[in-house]
Amino acid sequence: xxxxxxxxxxxxxxxxxxxxxxxxxxxxxxxxxxxxxxxxxxxxxxxxxxxxxxxxxxxxxxxxxxxxxxxxxxxxxxx
Numbered sequence: 001x002x003x004x005x006x007x008x009x010x011x012x013x014x015x016x017x018x019x020x021x022x023x024x025x026x027x028x029x030x031x032x033x034x035x036x037x038x039x040x041x042x043x044x045x046x047x048x049x050x051x052x053x054x055x056x057x058x059x060x061x062x063x064x065x066x067x068x069x070x071x072x073x074x075x076x077x078x079x
Contacts, residue, residue: 002042019043027051 001022008020022044029048039046054062 001044005043021045023047025049 001024005020005022013020020043022042024044024046026046026048029046034046053059
């Protein structure tokens with residue numbers, strides 16, 4: 001993936017575009033393993049996905065938490 005991202009960055013990226021990123025989806029990930037791989041420097045990110053539906057209350061909590069984190073990153077007040 002690093003080779004592909006480097007190729008895209010060098011030969012396909014336009015001057016007004018950000019560097020490309022790669023995303024690896026996993027059913028589970030360990031923070032320590034991801035940290036040791038040091039992939040952020042190469043533009044590769046790892047995300048986990050749920051393999052089964054969460055109970056409604058837990059899903060609502062996670063969505064609320066995601067919205068709060070996004071607002072904090074954007075510098076917007078909580079609402």
